[in-house]
Amino acid sequence: MQILAFGSDGVQKLWKWAGNEQNPNGKATANIVPQHWQPNSGLLMANDVSGVILEESVPCIALSKNDSCDVSLW
Numbered sequence: 001m002q003i004l005a006f007g008s009d010g011v012q013k014l015w016k017w018a019g020n021e022q023n024p025n026g027k028a029t030a031n032i033v034p035q036h037w038q039p040n041s042g043l044l045m046a047n048d049v050s051g052v053i054l055e056e057s058v059p060c061i062a063l064s065k066n067d068s069c070d071v072s073l074w
Contacts, residue, residue, distance in 0.1 A: 001028035008057040010049035014038075 003015045015034035019026035028034070038044070049057070 012045040
């Protein structure tokens, strides 16, 4: 499972549960803290928010079980 958050500034953040000796399947659990993930390039994932009134934007969140995003609201 992954958590994908879209911030009001357009930046997207992704957290994943890593597979390790404590969590061999990499499943989401309250016992393991998810790791913030960024692409190897180090480039941030971001939406273009030019022309958007940021004070009126609503952050949202998407949950994925299979590495695909099912929800993408802005």
